[in-house]
Amino acid sequence: MRFLILFLLICCASTTSWADADEYAGMAWQPYSTAQHPCGIGIPPRGDFPHDRWVNARRPVVRLTVRQEGTRLCYVADGIAEAPVIRVRQGDTLTITLRNEITDPALLEALLPAGKLASPNGSVPHQAGVMDIVPGTAHAVTGRTNLHVHGFSVPPVAPQDEVLMGCVDPAAGTALCGQREMTYRYNVPTNMSPGLYWYHPHVHGEVTAQMLAGLSGAIVVEGADDKARDAAGIPDRVFIVRQEQDTDAKAVATKAAAKMVALPGVKMPVTLVPPPAGNSVVAGLRVDTRHELGCSNKTAVDEISLNGAPVVDGAAKDADLTPVTMTAGTTQLWRVLNAATDAFLDLVLMDETGKPVPVRIVARDGAPVTDDAGRPGALTPTADAQLVPPAGRVEFLVSAPALGHKYYWLSHAVDTGCAGDVVPERRLAVVTPLPYTDDGDQGHAAPPAPGASSSLFTGLLARKTDRERIVAFAEYPRPGDADQTDFYITERRPGALLRPFDMLGPPAITVPAGAVEEWVVENWTNELHAFHMHQVHFRVLSVNGKALADPPLLDTVTVPAAGPADVTSAAQVAPGQVRIKIYFPEALAGDIPFHCHLVDHEDNGMMGVVRVVPHGNAERGDGVEKTGWSDLPGVGRVPICRFGAGRAWAGAASASLAPR
């Protein structure tokens, strides 16, 4: 009924642009990088899929060059200014040479949300019983960049996934990294889960601008299940949602926002169940929320794109959606990456009547759906919408609509909390069937059952927990001005401070390799955050104290906002809570970042480091010997350090080595 109303409105309002429909066609798209147009001409047409770049013996090195045209950045590979889908197999070595050709870093500053920490916040008076607050500072955009392989179970040590220190300098501006080009060599473990991963820049303070400008791309790690799907005639499709602006708290009403409010028939936002008033808060220092639990105005809506083409807010005509065709009777694997800087997705497939169409979830965050022993799930169809936070991935099997019918793929509105951004309902794609062909390749068979999938994190739930911690997300808006906010993630324990991430500071948490910990990640703010940890996948045991029957294995999890939503009295606030179980294997020892993946929050301080100390060094605690920098042949300039007298690392483990 709801959709019937929408269709009536569409047909009756076709002369107006109330649905934010546009004339966009992507007709003139030229993806070739030239001297005149470093990032090509135009933007991809709806229905474009990024090209695959297989890594194999013939072409073992992927060259990614970051180029700039105005406020746009692009990864250029093989002369094409569209981030390739990098495809590797389990056990492969992935070699990526990253070159920085950013020519005008100052232009990127314009992409950042207005009014964010142009100057440091003032000092905050001490209050008994609550954590003291250390104000943050502004981060200048310098144009340095580097590469993070999100979700990869490889060490945080150069030349693998070291992101805290290694970087490449722009073509213009101050040289801080000492190099324009560097090479990453990732040894993809044979037991790293097959699935969807991704790459993006990770220089602290610069992530938001560079991602908004266009820097992100997908990586598919293939395994035995992919061979079985190939044999069964089930192709995969890679969908990347990106975000092109972050208005955040900016007090500018957009046309889209005004229209969205006026739209009848649009589903009410999905709201994560707020924590109960009695949500347990372990005794000790609390987060002061009397002034800090602010709400922001809700007038702006950020633009997002699907595979580079703009997405229309609210109800949209079929012509304004990404067209996806499927031969009737066939099945496809959709691999979906939310590469938005802070937009949540709540994905569902629907038929023309608005009834959800079941899909079969294969993997989340690159990890196949398995039990703790690595036994595969049953591929049971589900019609439930899938909440995908920024940086999250979901992979699912879609069966084609019957001839004469079509499906809509859409993202429901999401209630991100009173301090969060407006996330309206958006239609992403229209799926139409093609008639059978007579070439026999119709894939009528049921999809092959997935095989067992074991990884470093198989058996995690069965392991004994060595230690529990409470880690709190907090914000401190400049008093009287909700637009200037410091962001924090801090272990909540006696003596703790709310301090923004400091590149030169010690690790927030130190654990011995092999440790198994349970963290309660708390949210003391009025907006959703997305907790992400590099290197590892964790099991989510409970949300707001409610145990999950099948704890999912994720690398990014949504943490519900504090409740009740409008309370600013410290005594009454119950933080949102997620309990996760984490294993820190020896193979991943080093400095592992954890942070909010709403990257504006990360850039402004909501990040920390857990140092995983390899065996034989535990007696030295977190003592790190600084040994300076080294030029690794074929890799570039990397930081060198060692734990006490123990194993030397071919790369960074300590942010304290960062150049000032």
Ligand SMILES: [Cu+2]
């Ligand atoms: Cu956040």
